[in-house]
Amino acid sequence: MTGGLGAVVxxxxxxxxxxxxxxxxxxxxxxxxxxxxxxxxxxxxxxRPLRYVPPAxxxxxxxxxxxxxxxxxxxxxxxxxxxxxxxxGAVAWRTENVFATIAAGMGALWLLRFVVLx
Amino acid sequence: MTRTDGDVIHEDLAAGVRxxxxxxxxxxxxxxxxxxxxxxAGLTLAEAVGLSVIVFAGASQLAAIDLLGSNAPLAVVxxxxxxxxxxxxxxxxxxAPYFADxxxxxxxxxxxxxxxxxxxxxxxxxERNDDRSRWRYYLGAAASLWVVxxxxxxxxxxxxxGVPDAWGLTFAVPLVFLALLVPAMKDRPTTVAGAVGGSVxxxxxxxxxxxxxxxGALFGIAAGMVTEVTAS
Numbered sequence: 001m002t003g004g005l006g007a008v009v010x011x012x013x014x015x016x017x018x019x020x021x022x023x024x025x026x027x028x029x030x031x032x033x034x035x036x037x038x039x040x041x042x043x044x045x046x047x048r049p050l051r052y053v054p055p056a057x058x059x060x061x062x063x064x065x066x067x068x069x070x071x072x073x074x075x076x077x078x079x080x081x082x083x084x085x086x087x088x089g090a091v092a093w094r095t096e097n098v099f100a101t102i103a104a105g106m107g108a109l110w111l112l113r114f115v116v117l118x
Numbered sequence: 119m120t121r122t123d124g125d126v127i128h129e130d131l132a133a134g135v136r137x138x139x140x141x142x143x144x145x146x147x148x149x150x151x152x153x154x155x156x157x158x159a160g161l162t163l164a165e166a167v168g169l170s171v172i173v174f175a176g177a178s179q180l181a182a183i184d185l186l187g188s189n190a191p192l193a194v195v196x197x198x199x200x201x202x203x204x205x206x207x208x209x210x211x212x213x214a215p216y217f218a219d220x221x222x223x224x225x226x227x228x229x230x231x232x233x234x235x236x237x238x239x240x241x242x243x244x245e246r247n248d249d250r251s252r253w254r255y256y257l258g259a260a261a262s263l264w265v266v267x268x269x270x271x272x273x274x275x276x277x278x279x280g281v282p283d284a285w286g287l288t289f290a291v292p293l294v295f296l297a298l299l300v301p302a303m304k305d306r307p308t309t310v311a312g313a314v315g316g317s318v319x320x321x322x323x324x325x326x327x328x329x330x331x332x333x334g335a336l337f338g339i340a341a342g343m344v345t346e347v348t349a350s
Contacts, residue, residue: 014165017182017192021199022172028206030229034222036214046207048346049339052311053204056338058299059316060331061181064323065292081289088293092300098144101297102151102290109289 080117084108130251134258137243141235142266144297148176149267151290153274154281155180158288159187163275170271174264175233177298178202180291181331190328198331209237216244216252228253231260306349311342 066085070076088105095101127135149170156166161183169179178199185195209232217225240256281287303309315338322330 011160011165013192014161014186015168017186017195017199018165018169018172020192020196021178021182022174024196024200025173025175025178025203025206026230028200028203029210029232030226031207032211032214033217033225033229033232036211036218048343050204050208052308052339052342053201053335054302055299055308055312056315056342057198057202057331057335058177058295058302059312059338060319060334061184062292062295062299063316063320063334064330065289067320068323069320081292084289085292085296088296089300092297096297096301098294098297099147102147102293105293105296106287106290109286113284113286 080109080112083112128251128254130254131258133243133250134239134255134260135262136258137239138235138259138262141239141263145235145263145266146270147290148294149270150274150277151287151294152176152179152183153271153276154278154287155183155187155274155291156271157275157278159183161186163272166271166275167268170268173199174230174267175199175203175206176267177295180294184291185328185331188328194328194332198328201332201335205234206232206237209234213237213241216240220253224253228256228260231257231264233260233263235263236260307342307345310345311338314338314341 062085066079066082067076068079068081070079076082084105087108088101091097091104092101152170153166156169157163161169169182173179173182181202182195182199185198210229213232217228220228236256236259239259240252243250243255244252278287299312303312315334317334318337319330319334322333324330325333
């Protein structure tokens, strides 16, 4: 946990990542907007797996942050991050609203951390 | 419909700005989190803003920040962020016919601003209202998102630097992904893709180089495709 506003020296690794991700992302955005006229639509072989990228990647990003396999089933399930995540998940399902989901999840985390499990 | 050249802001541009405004409720906290997470991972203000301006794609920015903060190898950081943005290829293909008549330079500019929200709004409007100037409506919506996103990132960096670690503000990162994940699991195959992708990622969390994420994602995509085949 270094850096922040006080950090003066930029990490070349970070700028390399930013430039490469930015260039490739722009290429993805431009791809068919540029190609249109030569290719009419995304080939089915590309389109089919693409459909499953958002749920698969997002779930693979979320779950390891909420679930840590503990020494016992109880330890795994009674984790404050998992419990707060379940609350946030329920709110996301009901509202499909990013703001409500963040508010519910952070509220639940603070309640568990500072009140219930303190 | 009245259009006069004397108007300061073209009516179609204004319509794009107006229609995108309610979506800001979801964008602002997302942008704040991107800024907070960046400062927490040790990025400088310049790096955080550079990421927001050059990449301009929230979910991939958060994933990149997360991985940079845990010292993952560059190839893993780049691979993960790019995979997350692959969905934009679908948007590019879907919106391309509407931009086909514009000059190459115009299309290159419009492509930079392509986001989930700008795409969804514009496509819906083009199908509803054929009289709209396509580029003006799109620009109104997409450029508004861009401005709010950049301001939100900077505010997030400043706020994030002043909040104690105990508040666990970076917990908002998985919460943002969760808010995006739930609507993405809209039928059986996509739900299976999410369930398998997430479970495998948890089990594979101990793999070196943060490869658990990519392994989980690949298993999830495969599971979704298998489910689709067996269901039909």
